[in-house]
Amino acid sequence: MGTASGAEIGRPPKARQEHPLRRRRLRIGERSIEVGLFAAAVVSIVTTVGIVLALGEPTIKFFGEVGFGEFLTGTSWTPLFTDPNYGVLPLLTATIEVTLIALLIAVPLGLGSAVYLAEYAGPRLHNWAKPTLELLAGVPTVVYGFVALQMLNPVLRALWPGDNPPDFQNMLVAGVVMGFMIVPTIASLSEDAMSAVPQTLRDGAFALASSRTQVATTVVVPAATSGIAAAIVLGVSRAIGETLIVTIAGGLVADQIQLNPIRSAETMTAYIAAAGSGDVPLGTIDYNTIFAVGALLFVLTFALNALSIRLVRRFREVYE
Amino acid sequence: MSTTAPAEPAASSIGGELTRSRPRPGETAFTWALRGCVAVSIGFLAALLVFVVYQGWSRLDSRLWNAMPTARESRIDEAGVQSAITGTLWVVLTTAAIALPLGIAAAVYLEEYARRDRWYLRLLELNVQNLAGVPSIVFGILGLGIIARRLGLGLSVITAALTLALLVLPTVIIASREAIRAVPPSIRDASYALGATKWQTVRRQVLPAAVPGIATGSILSVSRAIGEAAPLLLLGAVTLVLFNPAGFDSTYTTLPIQIYNLIASPFESFRELGAAAIVLLLAIVVVLNSAAIYIRYRYAKRW
Numbered sequence: 001m002g003t004a005s006g007a008e009i010g011r012p013p014k015a016r017q018e019h020p021l022r023r024r025r026l027r028i029g030e031r032s033i034e035v036g037l038f039a040a041a042v043v044s045i046v047t048t049v050g051i052v053l054a055l056g057e058p059t060i061k062f063f064g065e066v067g068f069g070e071f072l073t074g075t076s077w078t079p080l081f082t083d084p085n086y087g088v089l090p091l092l093t094a095t096i097e098v099t100l101i102a103l104l105i106a107v108p109l110g111l112g113s114a115v116y117l118a119e120y121a122g123p124r125l126h127n128w129a130k131p132t133l134e135l136l137a138g139v140p141t142v143v144y145g146f147v148a149l150q151m152l153n154p155v156l157r158a159l160w161p162g163d164n165p166p167d168f169q170n171m172l173v174a175g176v177v178m179g180f181m182i183v184p185t186i187a188s189l190s191e192d193a194m195s196a197v198p199q200t201l202r203d204g205a206f207a208l209a210s211s212r213t214q215v216a217t218t219v220v221v222p223a224a225t226s227g228i229a230a231a232i233v234l235g236v237s238r239a240i241g242e243t244l245i246v247t248i249a250g251g252l253v254a255d256q257i258q259l260n261p262i263r264s265a266e267t268m269t270a271y272i273a274a275a276g277s278g279d280v281p282l283g284t285i286d287y288n289t290i291f292a293v294g295a296l297l298f299v300l301t302f303a304l305n306a307l308s309i310r311l312v313r314r315f316r317e318v319y320e
Numbered sequence: 321m322s323t324t325a326p327a328e329p330a331a332s333s334i335g336g337e338l339t340r341s342r343p344r345p346g347e348t349a350f351t352w353a354l355r356g357c358v359a360v361s362i363g364f365l366a367a368l369l370v371f372v373v374y375q376g377w378s379r380l381d382s383r384l385w386n387a388m389p390t391a392r393e394s395r396i397d398e399a400g401v402q403s404a405i406t407g408t409l410w411v412v413l414t415t416a417a418i419a420l421p422l423g424i425a426a427a428v429y430l431e432e433y434a435r436r437d438r439w440y441l442r443l444l445e446l447n448v449q450n451l452a453g454v455p456s457i458v459f460g461i462l463g464l465g466i467i468a469r470r471l472g473l474g475l476s477v478i479t480a481a482l483t484l485a486l487l488v489l490p491t492v493i494i495a496s497r498e499a500i501r502a503v504p505p506s507i508r509d510a511s512y513a514l515g516a517t518k519w520q521t522v523r524r525q526v527l528p529a530a531v532p533g534i535a536t537g538s539i540l541s542v543s544r545a546i547g548e549a550a551p552l553l554l555l556g557a558v559t560l561v562l563f564n565p566a567g568f569d570s571t572y573t574t575l576p577i578q579i580y581n582l583i584a585s586p587f588e589s590f591r592e593l594g595a596a597a598i599v600l601l602l603a604i605v606v607v608l609n610s611a612a613i614y615i616r617y618r619y620a621k622r623w
Binding site for chain 2: 027029030033034036037038040041042043044045047048050051053054055057058108109110111112113115116117120127129131132133134135136138139140141142143144145146147149150151180183187211212213217234237238240241242243244247248269272273276277282290291294297298301302304305306308309
């Protein structure tokens, strides 16, 4: 490092005369480190571009052979049959169905846990219960698949009152287990939002003789609405993108739209996993279907994530 | 009413007229309903743990890591999951070696160097947040379409590691940024006042102070990579592998994928081995998560 000619880069000579204390030497080491760190940050942009490229080309080829309308409105998905159908609706309805079942479990449990941990629990219980709850998000999804298939479904089938028991793989057990998986996602973000509600609001309500429950339900939860909404949207995004649970316990049948939760159905992710894990020859339409469904999945989750990020920013802006 | 809540007004009526003595209708029931939510969630976790240990108990011995997997039912009694354990080690250690330095460097850039007013930095920030929510199977498509096919790395250990590295990168960046942001500006100002350069300040003051937070985030990311199976389904990990990986270009399998194969088997004996492998996988994940929590509480600095 020295007074190299590069010292002038980005600095007009006038400014140097105006500030005698300013450093005049360019530190090449410092500058190269900054460039290196910037390069590391750019890797994430490259990743996004890579995803778009990976999805783009085969998807365009796919729509060269299958009409856009047929893809989005067709009610049968049988790409590997001799008489193939390329209607994505069965995959989409199964995805929505399993997501709704998961939300029925995760929203009450997650929100209830968040309210309890944020407003009721003492520090000792909080320090113990929160990490334990978060372990639910750390359990590998293949384990959840096993639990849905081997623990919950036999119980469901044994307790089933009618003659027509649930399928060995079905949307109900997959959705329930997936619900437990996203409880910590919803609980964590909602609790953050509730903790961000200023203490003065609570104190004000207590001063007006509100009970703890009234403070929680009429002051804290309404004030944290956008954060709670963001948490739920993120949970939806998790559920839509989850793969192993639905592949193992949900089923791989998509020849028709199946709305009965005790029957087997195939989600978008399950199709990608099942079709992609075989050795599909490059360039065939079978290969391209994986990417077309992947593109739809990417667009859906991308939109949900963007919505969630926007909602989180709103609750941060209100009180910070 | 909860007895653990510190801000609770005294429930006894000795205090006089201002102290509430009659319970509000619904108050107790609501509190118990909330407790129920926590209890049901943790209860499910407990049931899950008990169930897998019970299912895998008969196979929880040294065969698990000493023996190779098999496809034949007649030989399942001598089989284990050794190639999946070594495969997981290869893939995850490579993943960590790629993702942790990259993620921490990106976090340092975004927190310490980036100027908020530039449009491309807003873009970087938004992009990281969005990538964190992209489903893991989509990363599998990225690995298949670009890394395995376009870059020609094939269905190998290095393709799997690169894909998982890109998958956990946003998590590492977000956790490291939070840790770096928590270091107060006064530390930096003091360092500058003593004549340190920007990088000297980052390396000798900011990063050491942020180590606990960065370590917590890194451990959780590695834990996630260990349990991740969806992208590897597309990256050739599904086949039966009877040997340990010999290098970055080796074929491989990992624990979650081996489990996926075993539990789908129609034979009880295969599923038992799968359950035993799940116990091993869960033990690793629980140990890593506990370590992360311990570091967070033990070394967390209150400035």
